[in-house]
């Protein structure tokens with residue numbers, strides 16, 4: 001029995017956490033089925049057993065693992081087929097890509113997505129979403145949100161990946177691996193919240209669509225916000 005606790009909006013099928021998407025893509029890569037346990041912000045009591053307050057949480061044969069990158073490592077150790085991070089230096093390089101891409105992409109994406117995420121939340125969760133984010137950023141959501149500025153910053157942040165993907169189908173070369181899923185998970189955050197702030201025909205756009213469609217071929221269409 002394998003269960004993935006993941007963040008959902010008012011609509012339980014609308015999964016919009018980038019870190020949860022990373023894990024979905026990783027499980028798909030390994031060919032591992034799971035039961036989805038979508039939880040809203042107000043339902044985090046459901047993951048108290050994990051000893052912390054964030055999703056994704058994977059429960060596999062009674063063992064609970066949290067944090068997307070730790071889950072990747074767990075999956076490699078437990079299910080060695082089709083390695084994600086791999087071993088030694090390869091795993092360290094993937095972690096470096098994760099850190100670099102996280103720092104480059106998170107802030108532009110937040111500027112684009114904050115108000116959309118707020119809107120996707122169940123009404124009873126909106127006060128929590130607003131106050132927790134306003135406390136973290138030290139300003140009102142409306143001041144932090146800047147979709148236009150965010151798009152410009154995102155284009156700049158994606159430029160190295162655009163160049164890198166010019167002559168290969170995946171960030172990791174001929175086949176997708178951890179680096180692809182770690183970054184694609186971040187972009188699925190935008191896609192699920194109803195925007196695609198990159199050009200469909202760009203190298204990044206073609207790469208993203210390749211990963212998304214490969215996932216959808218096996219797991220069905222990904223729910224997208226319609227607002």
Ligand SMILES: N[C@@H](CCC(=O)N[C@@H](CS)C(=O)NCC(=O)O)C(=O)O
Nearest residue numbers: 007017018019054055056067068069
């Ligand atoms: N480093 C963690 C980050 C996990 C994380 O920030 N999860 C967010 C969802 S995107 C969360 O659970 N937020 C709950 C909250 O803010 O109360 C990972 O990679 O899994």
